Amino acid sequence: MTQTDIRKAILSSLKEEQTPKTRIVFRGLFWGSILSLALILCLRSMSRDVFATNDLALCISIWTTMAVGLTLVFWPQPRIQPRGYWGALAYGRLLVGMVIVTILQLIVCPEFASMAFHSSGPFSFVGQLTHFYMSFGGMKGCMFLCGLTFTGLGAFMIFRILDRAFLQTPAKKLPGILGLSLLGQSPVIVLQALDPQGRMTFVYWIAGSLLALIIIALMMRGKNILDPSKPTTLP
Amino acid sequence: MSRYTTGSAESFEQLYERYEFRLMGFFGRRLSAPSRSMATDLFQITWLKVHQARDRFDPAQKFSSWIFTIALNVLRDYGRELSSTLKTTSLNDREMEAPTPTLSALTAQELKDLEHEIQNLPIEWREVLLLSDWEGFASQEVAAMKGLSEANVRQILSRARKTIKASTYDPN
Numbered sequence: 001m002t003q004t005d006i007r008k009a010i011l012s013s014l015k016e017e018q019t020p021k022t023r024i025v026f027r028g029l030f031w032g033s034i035l036s037l038a039l040i041l042c043l044r045s046m047s048r049d050v051f052a053t054n055d056l057a058l059c060i061s062i063w064t065t066m067a068v069g070l071t072l073v074f075w076p077q078p079r080i081q082p083r084g085y086w087g088a089l090a091y092g093r094l095l096v097g098m099v100i101v102t103i104l105q106l107i108v109c110p111e112f113a114s115m116a117f118h119s120s121g122p123f124s125f126v127g128q129l130t131h132f133y134m135s136f137g138g139m140k141g142c143m144f145l146c147g148l149t150f151t152g153l154g155a156f157m158i159f160r161i162l163d164r165a166f167l168q169t170p171a172k173k174l175p176g177i178l179g180l181s182l183l184g185q186s187p188v189i190v191l192q193a194l195d196p197q198g199r200m201t202f203v204y205w206i207a208g209s210l211l212a213l214i215i216i217a218l219m220m221r222g223k224n225i226l227d228p229s230k231p232t233t234l235p
Numbered sequence: 236m237s238r239y240t241t242g243s244a245e246s247f248e249q250l251y252e253r254y255e256f257r258l259m260g261f262f263g264r265r266l267s268a269p270s271r272s273m274a275t276d277l278f279q280i281t282w283l284k285v286h287q288a289r290d291r292f293d294p295a296q297k298f299s300s301w302i303f304t305i306a307l308n309v310l311r312d313y314g315r316e317l318s319s320t321l322k323t324t325s326l327n328d329r330e331m332e333a334p335t336p337t338l339s340a341l342t343a344q345e346l347k348d349l350e351h352e353i354q355n356l357p358i359e360w361r362e363v364l365l366l367s368d369w370e371g372f373a374s375q376e377v378a379a380m381k382g383l384s385e386a387n388v389r390q391i392l393s394r395a396r397k398t399i400k401a402s403t404y405d406p407n
Contacts, residue, residue, distance in 0.1 A: 015244075087283060
């Protein structure tokens with residue numbers, strides 16, 4: 001839970017610090033494993049491919065990113081989010097959020113990570129979108145626009161949750177935040193890098209993703225700091 | 236501070252009570268009224284940085300200088316994003332801090348004039364003047380906080396005070 005009083009937040013943090021660090025890491029690994037398992041099972045239940053090396057790499061990348069993200073969230077720290085501040089809590093939430101959004105991207109459009117599902121289910125419109133995107137320079141154009149669209153939508157959702165952290169973020173912090181957001185998409189990057197066909201075009205997907213992340217981050221950062229819907233409690 | 240470093244909640248509360256209003260006043264004076272709510276965020280960020288860096292605190296150093304150096308760095312980092320709001324210096328902020336006896340003696344108009352004069356000083360001069368005359372730091376401490384030599388701080392202070400005095404009595 002995030003607090004608004006820095007004094008209470010620091011006092012709670014001092015209490016949290018009494019918990020052994022190994023227990024916190026274990027908690028991160030445990031919940032990271034549970035969440036990763038849920039996401040992997042969700043993907044596997046839809047996939048019609050047999051389990052291969054690619055899938056193992058996918059599992060490892062999801063689990064690693066999730067475990068690191070959750071350990072950062074659980075790490076003893078004042079649980080408060082001033083505008084523009086990036087601490088372990090914000091970084092952890094960003095990482096976890098981006099992994100979840102990445103898996104959602106795969107569920108919506110498995111093609112861009114060369115995955116094959118039994119059926120496209122409620123997302124059959126994505127096929128039409130893919131055809132439309134293919135008209136802009138074939139596979140390269142499609143990958144770029146897919147990165148731009150899906151990462152843009154996903155990042156908007158997550159950055160919106162973290163909007164207090166994004167507001168007035170110092171410019172020097174942005175490269176790190178964008179890098180971490182991209183790292184949160186490691187499951188897709190790993191799948192594309194392992195696929196011979198994907199390897200030739202995934203740079204375009206990364207370029208599209210990065211562009212979307214930059215646009216959304218700048219949008220969120222530049223929001224009016226006097227927004228009355230974002231009250232700040234005086235200490 | 237050493238007890239706070241080892242995790243004492245009481246020591247933290249003592250430090251917090253001692254610096255709460257002083258630090259809020261520090262940020263309040265540097266932000267114009269419309270963006271004053273950001274002062275609370277900068278205040279919180281400063282305490283978060285103090286909390287994170289408490290293991291690195293040098294006991295030979297004064298805690299007040301250390302926390303205000305952190306506050307200055309926070310203001311420098313986040314101030315760039317708020318550059319337009321940092322243009323006004325407010326000395327008469329009763330919400331942030333009780334005015335000093337010197338300030339209480341001034342009328343509202345005199346205080347406004349003084350704010351205006353300070354506002355017209357170069358940024359470096361203004362910062363040194365505020366740290367010295369409003370926050371009450373010695374030249375040696377201001378020098379350490381700003382990364383300047385003590386002689387340089389004294390020179391800036393002298394020039395800033397002369398400039399204010401000269402312009403206050405300017406009939407134009």
